[in-house]
Amino acid sequence: MGRYIIRRILWMIVVLFFVSLLTFLLFFLGGSNPAKAIAGTHATPQVLAKINEYYGFNKPLWTQYGLYLWHLVHGNMGTSYQTQLPVATAILQRFPATMMVALWGIFFELAIGIPVGMISALKQYSIRDRVFTVFSLLGIAAPSFWLGFIFLFAFAFKIPIFPLGGYDGLLHPIYGVLPGLVLGLGGAAWYSRMLRSSMLDILGADYVKAARAKGLPERTVVWRHIMRNAWSPIVTLLGMDFGWFLGGVLVIEIVFSIPGIGQQAWNAIQTQDRPMIMGTVLFGALLVTVSNLVVDIAYTWLDPRVKYR
Amino acid sequence: MKTRRTLVASVALALLLALAVGLAACGSSSGSSSSSSPGTGTPKSGGTLRVTFQGEPTGLDPAIAWEVESWSIERLTYQTFLTYADKPGTAGTQLVPDLAAEVPSAANGGITQGGKVYTFHLKPGIKFAPPVSTPVTASDFKWSFQRMMKAPLAPATFFYTGIVGAQAYIDGKASSISGFKVVDPQTVQITLQKPDTSFLFAMTMPFTSVMSKAWVAKVGKQINRKPLGTGPYTITKWTPGQEITATKNPNFASQGAQGQQYVDNMDFTFAANPGTALLKLERGQADVLGDGIPPADYLRTTQSSQWSKYVVNAPQIMWFYTFMNVLEKPFDNVKVRQAINYAINTQKIQKLLAGQAASLNQIYPKGMPGHQDGKTYYTYDPAKAKQLLAAAGFPNGFTTTFYADNVDPMPKLAQSVQSDLAAIGITASLKIMDRATYWNFISLKKSHAAIGFSDWYQDFPDPSDWIGPLFTNPIDGGANSSFYENPQVTALYNASGSQLDPAKRLQMFEQMQDIIMQDAPTAPMYQAVFNGMHGADTGGFYVHPVWTFNFQSYWKTNGQ
Numbered sequence: 001m002g003r004y005i006i007r008r009i010l011w012m013i014v015v016l017f018f019v020s021l022l023t024f025l026l027f028f029l030g031g032s033n034p035a036k037a038i039a040g041t042h043a044t045p046q047v048l049a050k051i052n053e054y055y056g057f058n059k060p061l062w063t064q065y066g067l068y069l070w071h072l073v074h075g076n077m078g079t080s081y082q083t084q085l086p087v088a089t090a091i092l093q094r095f096p097a098t099m100m101v102a103l104w105g106i107f108f109e110l111a112i113g114i115p116v117g118m119i120s121a122l123k124q125y126s127i128r129d130r131v132f133t134v135f136s137l138l139g140i141a142a143p144s145f146w147l148g149f150i151f152l153f154a155f156a157f158k159i160p161i162f163p164l165g166g167y168d169g170l171l172h173p174i175y176g177v178l179p180g181l182v183l184g185l186g187g188a189a190w191y192s193r194m195l196r197s198s199m200l201d202i203l204g205a206d207y208v209k210a211a212r213a214k215g216l217p218e219r220t221v222v223w224r225h226i227m228r229n230a231w232s233p234i235v236t237l238l239g240m241d242f243g244w245f246l247g248g249v250l251v252i253e254i255v256f257s258i259p260g261i262g263q264q265a266w267n268a269i270q271t272q273d274r275p276m277i278m279g280t281v282l283f284g285a286l287l288v289t290v291s292n293l294v295v296d297i298a299y300t301w302l303d304p305r306v307k308y309r
Numbered sequence: 310m311k312t313r314r315t316l317v318a319s320v321a322l323a324l325l326l327a328l329a330v331g332l333a334a335c336g337s338s339s340g341s342s343s344s345s346s347p348g349t350g351t352p353k354s355g356g357t358l359r360v361t362f363q364g365e366p367t368g369l370d371p372a373i374a375w376e377v378e379s380w381s382i383e384r385l386t387y388q389t390f391l392t393y394a395d396k397p398g399t400a401g402t403q404l405v406p407d408l409a410a411e412v413p414s415a416a417n418g419g420i421t422q423g424g425k426v427y428t429f430h431l432k433p434g435i436k437f438a439p440p441v442s443t444p445v446t447a448s449d450f451k452w453s454f455q456r457m458m459k460a461p462l463a464p465a466t467f468f469y470t471g472i473v474g475a476q477a478y479i480d481g482k483a484s485s486i487s488g489f490k491v492v493d494p495q496t497v498q499i500t501l502q503k504p505d506t507s508f509l510f511a512m513t514m515p516f517t518s519v520m521s522k523a524w525v526a527k528v529g530k531q532i533n534r535k536p537l538g539t540g541p542y543t544i545t546k547w548t549p550g551q552e553i554t555a556t557k558n559p560n561f562a563s564q565g566a567q568g569q570q571y572v573d574n575m576d577f578t579f580a581a582n583p584g585t586a587l588l589k590l591e592r593g594q595a596d597v598l599g600d601g602i603p604p605a606d607y608l609r610t611t612q613s614s615q616w617s618k619y620v621v622n623a624p625q626i627m628w629f630y631t632f633m634n635v636l637e638k639p640f641d642n643v644k645v646r647q648a649i650n651y652a653i654n655t656q657k658i659q660k661l662l663a664g665q666a667a668s669l670n671q672i673y674p675k676g677m678p679g680h681q682d683g684k685t686y687y688t689y690d691p692a693k694a695k696q697l698l699a700a701a702g703f704p705n706g707f708t709t710t711f712y713a714d715n716v717d718p719m720p721k722l723a724q725s726v727q728s729d730l731a732a733i734g735i736t737a738s739l740k741i742m743d744r745a746t747y748w749n750f751i752s753l754k755k756s757h758a759a760i761g762f763s764d765w766y767q768d769f770p771d772p773s774d775w776i777g778p779l780f781t782n783p784i785d786g787g788a789n790s791s792f793y794e795n796p797q798v799t800a801l802y803n804a805s806g807s808q809l810d811p812a813k814r815l816q817m818f819e820q821m822q823d824i825i826m827q828d829a830p831t832a833p834m835y836q837a838v839f840n841g842m843h844g845a846d847t848g849g850f851y852v853h854p855v856w857t858f859n860f861q862s863y864w865k866t867n868g869q
Contacts, residue, residue, distance in 0.1 A: 041788065
């Protein structure tokens, strides 16, 4: 197991390296001029030349990338061209807002998705199953910016239960409820469909029939024999979602005025703020790879048949 | 089975839609009641002004920052020798003293040697804000100015390289700017290499703000987050990504005239979605929409009897135009360029931009001196355009590529122009590019961008800011995307620098416009209108023609 984890971590470094290389190259393929993005469209060629010199934009591509990597392995992610803040500081400043929404999102995904999936599977083709099916499909189909505005309008403007967007620190989690709900509803729909189908597969299995035939109470059958085996796909989804959510969900952050990582990355892309773009992409990639690793390790605990060498 | 499921689904969908529409419909009847109308009423002290912005200032270092969000907040703290009158419309483009005792003129002896030497007298008793609280002297101005000129990221040094010794100082060949003299503690004298009557406008820009050397030394690199100047408010808190709080500067009172201090505090919220910000304003949780009314909500807001009275529309001193590269065939032919001017239906474009655009058939927008109300050089006339094309040797039109960036409304306007061009036989394929790439692309000769969109926002309300960058000196990487040059225009432009009689100077700029419109390197399309909005409890709100906002001049009618 220990060797497995070390091998996975080494692979993570390889993945991150290629992610950084690709992002860097894409930045240059666009044919943009970062000096112009820094100084604005009114700046004269002399001013642009001075900025090119200052940031080394006139150096060859590979020298620039090499310098970036050199700084990166020394723990320096660079300084934002726009705000002059260290990239790591900027990301960590924005991370709590994103994390709050992500946690609420995961909470709602599970709190809605799992019961709905279970009921749908255990009472297949009942009225409840059909109603849930319809709402699941709606949840998957509804664009989150639309749903976000509807929720804001209904539960913050007309009936002011929740704040009208914004973020006020981790001590005020109420700001994360509506964005988390919108985020979670879309996910819950997937979770419930996934759980329903994986439970339906298992329901017909011989060992379930055997458990029922033994006269085990239904509760034990469901929790010990069915759910234990139905968790795997849910955990996989959860791991991917968590990494993705923590990378910042732009649409949700924009609709709900959340000053998170997503909005920061969006601004960086619009202003060609290369260190900021690189930093955010690497941070996001790191989160996704780490959460995947955690999920894979969690399998061994969920399903003793899974072993890694 | 299948049909029943579909039925359930459609019923549920219909219910949800009905809920959404119903909620939207009752939206217009909610919110708190009003008690003031814009720009009138008696100013009241106290309270907190709450402003929403989607973008956050990148920093508040006056040497570097150059966007609406940064400037409107930075100007609460930093001041310059000169500024603009605290009024809406054209009156707001009038130069007035800020920290200077008066606006230099030939009459008061402030402008000498035919527009080459400018003398500024500092108002007495000016102090920096606490905790510095030291008196401001002419040396502080020189120190701040030289700091800006040497800052590696300063974007606007080119406005000031006409000062004697400025370039040598930037290049490290001189230890100070010889043309920026401290005559005595209250007097600064600036000498230019050649007369330039537009120089006074450059002295209004926040780049020339006075800073405290002691404070800059104390906070070091943090200066772009911890500003301190002489203005009416001080920045007391900045939570990155979230908000900036400003409170009254107790040392400001002694300054008198320019700028007021009505509210006790100001609260700027960032990352605010403009649509959500409007809901906050209607709920009484925000006072000023920093980004204006979102286009999607414009009609709803202006048609609501409750909210339309808080909408303040103001034309921005900018123009949106089509550039034609005179180096590229067939746009090297003046008849082709004139034909394009006749072919573009600008009225259709204004309809597409309902409420956000005002018509413009000349290069100077309304609010800019030199603008002549009702002046039209070309009207929409496809038949005439076809004639001109035929006369130019293109009776059957030609094929070209039309360039635009991908930020709304450019793509949809490009489609409109594309169809106008098709009507006179020109087949234009659209090339829509990412914004950051686009502006670099059209500035380079090697891109061979023959025709496309551009816009230009004022640096200051003087026509020299249009002619200089856009119609003279066609260098690679500059703003003259038409690569247009006419010796007559250049000569007039150079001569205008030493014309001290404002009326005669203006005539020269009108003459330049006549020549340019005849040569037609550009086709004016429209002037943007800022759709400002304030809350029911906000008094004195107006949109300033140069700064957009003068937050220190607004007050809360409820004093809260």
